[in-house]
Amino acid sequence: MAEAEPSQVSGPEANATAPPVDFLQAAAPWLWEPRLAVCIVGSHALAIACARAGISGPAPVDLDLAWGLDCAAGQSLLEQHGVFVPTTDGNVGRGTLAMKVGGRRIEITTFRSGSPGAPAAERIASDLAARDMTIGAIAFELATGRVHDPQGGVQHWRERRIVAVGNPAERVQEHAIRWLRWYRKAHQLGFSLDARIRRLDLEPKLLLTAPPEAVALELRAILGKCASPGRCLLELHEDGLLEILSPELALQFDGRPAGPQRWHPEVSQALHLILALEWSVEHTRALDERDRLAVHLAVLCHDLGKGYSRALDLPRHHGHEQEGVPHVERLLDRWPGLADPRANLLARHVCALHQQVRGFHDLRAGTLATLYDTHFRPKDYPVELFALAVAADSAGRLGLAALGDPLAMRIAADLTWLREVCGAVDAGELRKACGDDLPAFRTALHEARARAIAVAWSARLTSPADGPRS
Numbered sequence: 001m002a003e004a005e006p007s008q009v010s011g012p013e014a015n016a017t018a019p020p021v022d023f024l025q026a027a028a029p030w031l032w033e034p035r036l037a038v039c040i041v042g043s044h045a046l047a048i049a050c051a052r053a054g055i056s057g058p059a060p061v062d063l064d065l066a067w068g069l070d071c072a073a074g075q076s077l078l079e080q081h082g083v084f085v086p087t088t089d090g091n092v093g094r095g096t097l098a099m100k101v102g103g104r105r106i107e108i109t110t111f112r113s114g115s116p117g118a119p120a121a122e123r124i125a126s127d128l129a130a131r132d133m134t135i136g137a138i139a140f141e142l143a144t145g146r147v148h149d150p151q152g153g154v155q156h157w158r159e160r161r162i163v164a165v166g167n168p169a170e171r172v173q174e175h176a177i178r179w180l181r182w183y184r185k186a187h188q189l190g191f192s193l194d195a196r197i198r199r200l201d202l203e204p205k206l207l208l209t210a211p212p213e214a215v216a217l218e219l220r221a222i223l224g225k226c227a228s229p230g231r232c233l234l235e236l237h238e239d240g241l242l243e244i245l246s247p248e249l250a251l252q253f254d255g256r257p258a259g260p261q262r263w264h265p266e267v268s269q270a271l272h273l274i275l276a277l278e279w280s281v282e283h284t285r286a287l288d289e290r291d292r293l294a295v296h297l298a299v300l301c302h303d304l305g306k307g308y309s310r311a312l313d314l315p316r317h318h319g320h321e322q323e324g325v326p327h328v329e330r331l332l333d334r335w336p337g338l339a340d341p342r343a344n345l346l347a348r349h350v351c352a353l354h355q356q357v358r359g360f361h362d363l364r365a366g367t368l369a370t371l372y373d374t375h376f377r378p379k380d381y382p383v384e385l386f387a388l389a390v391a392a393d394s395a396g397r398l399g400l401a402a403l404g405d406p407l408a409m410r411i412a413a414d415l416t417w418l419r420e421v422c423g424a425v426d427a428g429e430l431r432k433a434c435g436d437d438l439p440a441f442r443t444a445l446h447e448a449r450a451r452a453i454a455v456a457w458s459a460r461l462t463s464p465a466d467g468p469r470s
Helices: 014-019 022-029 042-053 073-078 089-093 118-130 153-159 167-173 177-190 204-209 210-225 229-238 245-254 267-284 290-303 303-306 320-334 343-351 359-364 365-376 384-395 399-424 427-434 439-458
Strands: 038-040 063-068 096-101 103-111 139-140 146-149
Touching: 022 038, 038 042, 042 063, 042 139, 042 146, 042 153, 063 359, 073 096, 073 103, 089 103, 118 139, 118 146, 118 245, 146 439, 153 167, 177 210, 177 229, 210 229, 210 290, 229 245, 229 267, 245 267, 245 303, 245 320, 267 384, 267 399, 290 343, 290 384, 303 320, 320 343, 343 365, 343 384, 343 399, 359 384, 365 399, 365 439, 384 399, 399 439, 427 439
Parallel strands: 063 103
Antiparallel strands: 038 063, 038 139, 096 103, 139 146
């Protein structure tokens, strides 16, 4: 088999890097028993099949297995070998168990269809025929060393195409989330979509029958795994699917202007959002997944208010920042799991403040004190993420991508300075002086912070007139 040579290191690092067949042979040789019909599936199976075909394959991620045992018999066998680990009720309901071998957690799923008494090859073929796309309908059978590719997945990988297994309409009617996943996977891999998928004659509302958490997971994957999340969303809009998922986002792609041409040389709001998201993807690669998604989501939502500007105001979008916040909230409420609490907060703040903070140096000290108290006061506030999302708005303009990095640095520095200055005001002493008069305390604290900002700015700048006004 044309796979990489086994790693020469030992221990957990070897387990993490060893080819899957070598790893399983060393860690769990009992999986080779023919009656189990254990198969490697998913990206590792595709990688093995591509290697045998002499073409470049995917970079595999999780090692997933399938076999002929049902959950009860499978759990008994895993317990017998001392490798069973509990998993969620949802996984068990889908026929999936978990085991830990060689220090690695691996999921193994009962074949999705086919008669339990049928020959292994027949059961494997039935399982692969029930999958969603051909490049995922490949299995490597351990006992025989055979690659099963009845749907032509390797050829479609070679052609860089996303093709449904069988009739795409039937696949969507079985699991509506597949419709969205095909688009996401095409953009994630840089592949084209098969024409039969594009021509699906189904009611887009069918997507709403998918579990909301599954839709949220796919939307997160569009943001987190696609080189250009905006182009994927645009394609969903062109094919009539985006409006069902988010009327707010669909308005971003309806041809409206981004703003006056002198400020938005890209003209189109759709292109502005696409460029802003591409800048965000490129400039958050060093962040962990949670932080990257938070920034991308904030960029995605920052201009939702523009979708509701009056036609007579265009190309301007007066007040779109605050106008957009309720639409951000509606989008995030619709798909629970799309944003954790911190990402939710960041999306709302970036929407409301992305223009105002760019004019930080022109704001009055009292306004800055209010911004600190209402938005930036929490000790764990993600200042750097906020700065990146706001910078993406400026960088997402035709020919102006270079504005992003210095703006992100400036905003992060300004907000860090504001938090330090306001945080140094002794609220405890003011509270004592005001006694039980809470309104008086709040007024005194605000005024003290504003004075501190004005004084500190004088020391920060060569010309105090360039800073916030008293």
